[in-house]
Amino acid sequence: MNSSMVRIILGHILKIEAGFLLLPCLVALIYGEKVGLIYLAVAAGSLIAGIIMSIAPAEDKTLFLKEGCVATALSWILMSIVGSLPFYISREIPRFVDACFETVSGFTTTGSSILSDIEGLTHASLFWRSATHWIGGMGVLVFLLSIVSLSGGSTINLMKAESPGPSVGKLVPKIKSTARNLYIIYAVITIIEMIMLMVGGCPAFDAITLAFGTAGTGGFAIKGDSVAGYSSYVQWVVTVFMILFGINFNAYYLILIKHIKEVFKIEEIKYYLLVILASTLIIFINIKDMFGSWTDAIRHSAFQVASIITTTGFATVDFDTWNTTCKMIIILLMFIGACAGSTGGGIKVSRFVIMGKTILKEINSFIHPKSIKKIIYDGKPAEHSMIRSVNVYMATYVLIMAASLILVSFNGEDLITTATSVITCMNNIGPGFAKLGPTCNFSFLSTFTKIVLMFDMLAGRLELFPLIILFHPKLLRDLAGGKRRQDI
């Protein structure tokens, strides 16, 4: 294993995080908060550590898939720990495990919080919480690829490990331009949302943090009641942008280069919009009597559906009080998730489309046992390896979920709380049901449970395998062995 390359990537990640940590310093400066110094200190420490780690060049610059996965998983763990330091040092979140939980939840764009009094936080910390969503949404390694030229084309393995979805394609031949285009699209849509929110009378700080939360499909809000307190205009804007950020970013690139026709060929987007439409309609019918006017009802149902399917996790109402049909739909939406290649989490619509087609094919083969039919996806025959990876993903997903459920059950909560805690974390959503509903928080859980949920959040964001591979005995040995060799 090429551990020096992994070391260099981790060093770069620390440097990038140092750069991002300067943003809350700026906020602190504007609001005159002393906590900015802590952010500055952490940024400086992170920068120095990053420079030290990446100073010695690697002899061999090849990154195979395993190095890509290991570097990605370690990067995410490392940046979560570094990102949690300001919360912990400033005592805004006094327990280290809570600070970690909050940061992991931020970077993985989950949005589950352990804070009971959100408004009590400093502006800098509120900003940093939301900024972690934006950084984690498109992925920090993609950001790394967009600014530095790590030599060789094998860096695609980094992108593969970090980007959501069953298959990762490039937009343009060069990985650096691909990553850069993705980030430009991401930043531009985020800025458009900020402007639209501000036009609607939303204060600038609220608009920026809301836009960060929406863009990363994260769900941290700066108010205790999430988005409920904002005007209906703001809620509609957020709804639309949540749906937009849940769409495969390839679509935006195709629009930009004026290949509009090809956008309609992406099956996933069709099904994604269809599911949103159908769920909104069903929930609307179920809740229309709970609100004063049908416009309110449709707004709340659309907002909640968009928030859950894109795995954002904002809320405008306490949907824990809705009837069982609505709650069931919301739980199912949690699993479906957004499109591949978006900033959203969950299992992804594309995997469900492929699975659906596989099931249909299997049913047909009962009628014509010897018939041969290739699965067509996006107008092209799907490679066997892709179908296999979808199946394996599902099986692994179920196994990890089952194991997590058992581990979380030791905490002694009721069935719904236990089940939805794992579901909401693994799919990177945020709120659950019962004791973890939209108006509640995760702080009452035990340390052990929080660690399990942190693992689930990271596993969900990194699409399971990069994180699991970290525990492969051979890689562990290699990593340890690589370090030992350096010591000598």
Next chain:
Amino acid sequence: MFGNKNNKKSGMNIIIVGCGKVGSALVERLAGEGHNITLIDKDAAKIQAVTNMYDVMGLVGNGGSYGVQVEAGIDTADLFIAVTDSDELNLLCCTVAKREGKCVTIARVHTPEYSKEAGFLKEKLGLEMIINPEYEAAKVMSRTLSLPMAEEVSSFAHGQVEMIKIRIPEGNTLDGMKIKDLGRDVTTNVVICAVEREGEVFIPSGMFILRAGDLISFVATRKDARGFLKKIGLKTGQIRDALIVGGGKDAYYLAEQLIRAGIEVSIIERNADKCEALSIMLPKAVIINDDGTNEEVLKEAGLHNIQAFIPLTGIDEENIILSLYAKRMSEAKVITRVSRNNFKSIVNTMDLGSVIFPKYVISDAIVAYVRARMNSMDCNIETLYHIFGSRAEAIEFMVENESAVTGKKLSDMKFKNNLRIAYIRRKNNIIFPGGDDEIHVGDSVMVVTTNTGFQDIQDILA
């Protein structure tokens, strides 16, 4: 930001169809030079393997299809290269690309029937370039055979100048000689451009002392080169006969060229049908239908007295074994062709005679073309060779406009390290330059350097 401007920094947009040996060699070279490459092949596994190693975009599909080409971005492509195994598909790919895009097209055409008509095809189909890897490799081999004691012979300035690589034998006059004494003691019309010693390549200065066992590359006109070799006591005689194992396309091209030079050629080929076809195409050659990897067969074919032996079976390992065997059993000049170079470091250490990597031969031609296209108007790359296993480059520039290098004494300019101006060609005169010489507009200048990636004559300046 999303534009596809054709400037030096972002590279050209290149589409390559076919991900075989030639295709992947091109990807390796062109991606290394910073171009935006989209690779098309029908085989998803091949695409996967290449895109995992190089920074290129892969596309699975038929490169001849209009839809696939559009998906690959034919509308913004600058260069389209079709190098699948099928000539017909390559030509179709380029024809479609030509109709749809504004790109330069290059097709690989390698069956002898079509390759005879290469000029016609190029003109009628509007292609910019037709490449034939087997033919080019055969040309290099036959050039090397024309001077059997040389390891490698490359030609420049339309054949006027040759660059010859030799190994200095034990006890030779060159052993222990300083390069600057060469003019005084041996001859003035020879420039030693590069020396390989113990695996390292040097561009020697005048103070460099040659030693036995060094591989040296020198540049001289055809006539002077032979005179020089005679003077230092090396044989320059031509070979009389050659034995080729394997009857593929390159064997055919090689045999054809050797026969034209008056050399007796025998070809051993396993497949009877191929033998028949060869015997029709090469009536003067001796075609033996047998297994060339069999020791007895080689003996019977007269390996022991043959003067040149070239194994050209489809399998590198077989060729390498045959070369080692021939080196052991005979005095013959041996040429080994290595198509895949997965184990180049090992191949370089073995006693295989002259080693030829066909994929470098062909990618040299295309890289020279691409670099020339990348350029501004003031100069052009005429020829480009990778020497010493691509550790050094020999480039011939055409100087077409005034620039920072023209009209100044060479001694007044500061050049990059590891660089040597081998000659200046002015109206068919070859000048081996000293400090007082100048580069003029209209000259061709040949530069040998271990700095790779030169695109413009001005790149030689420090």
